[in-house]
């Protein structure tokens with residue numbers, strides 16, 4: 029059975045050792061069926077002579093392939109192609125696996141980060157990080173509440189953009205929304221947590237990871253009576269832009285909810301993730317601005333600057349923050365000092381405000397385009413960086429499949445739903461180019477009509 033191996037070409041000048049080249053060639057011939065299961069290989073001495081290499085080269089290759097299970101040695105009778113790993117003698121050669129196709133995920137959470145990063149912004153970004161380098165390394169652990177200057181700068185921004193009457197002592201730095209939720213829940217009394225259904229899957233996962241029961245709350249019709257909230261330690265909501273259905277929590281519901289939560293002793297947890305991106309009306313003030321004693325607010329830079337920074341904040345009543353501090357003071361569980369310092373530089377430099385303004389322009393244009401193309405299937409105005417199309421399950425699956433065939437991974441509403449059984453598709457328009465969005469819109473529309 030020397031023939032298939034006599035044709036093996038070994039490159040003497042190659043950086044790949046001769047034994048490894050021979051092993052690769054034999055693997056290939058086993059894989060394509062040229063060397064079928066059970067075939068006997070020539071002796072190392074004979075093949076070495078045929079190929080003009082040292083016998084140790086062949087021995088090395090055989091030993092490697094035996095170790096990998098391609099070959100087996102039979103005592104006293106030679107080396108054979110192993111039976112179980114390869115095709116039968118006259119079975120067709122196994123088809124080469126399809127290379128995985130890379131899909132562009134049009135995620136609801138992927139923001140647009142200015143790809144050109146024009147002059148002023150790029151310079152501000154570099155300046156912020158240069159300052160971090162010049163100031164470090166930090167001495168000891170950072171303030172576990174977050175750097176004081178950064179808390180002050182964030183409080184100023186929250187007063188200006190979210191209508192919150194807060195100072196530096198009213199907020200704590202986190203590594204993002206779910207981290208803030210974790211700190212908050214560890215400081216609240218035991219008990220289940222209501223979470224919107226459909227709702228943010230990461231919040232559900234976080235609540236469960238902390239050993240708390242998740243109670244499904246209708247996303248567009250949360251309980252507004254004390255009896256409806258009874259027993260809930262907290263209720264997690266996305267009032268500015270219900271994730272993932274989209275609507276803003278109406279003013280009357282806000283007032284009723286706060287009254288009910290006060291009476292029931294439930295903490296309302298406001299996930300304020302993308303509130304600055306509204307195009308039909310001005311951003312709606314935070315729910316927490318109505319009653320900071322009842323509402324804790326979770327903020328993030330993931331939509332305004334970049335999710336990779338992993339920074340956010342928790343605004344909560346003083347007694348709750350006191351309990352958060354007790355634990356964090358012991359665990360040193362706070363965001364990294366360099367990231368905090370850089371964000372401080374970016375805030376002071378006006379970078380964050382400029383980034384929000386430019387992203388808002390891009391989103392507003394894209395939101396209008398989405399409304400233009402898919403308006404018939406949209407329940408309302410598009411905000412933030414995604415649009416949600418509620419659809420019957422089968423139709424949602426068909427749209428999802430059509431998008432996939434065209435190279436797009438469109439999130440299914442069902443992935444954010446629990447007992448509600450909500451179905452539809454979500455089209456994120458932040459993390460793509462205009463051209464990709466046009467392509468995706470055409471595919472989705474074609475699948476709908």
Ligand SMILES: Cc1ncc(COP(=O)(O)O)c(C=O)c1O
Nearest residue numbers: 137204205206228271301328330
């Ligand atoms: C509802 C919701 N909240 C918060 C976030 C941001 O989370 P983080 O601050 O952990 O990046 C996202 C991002 O996708 C989100 O969809």
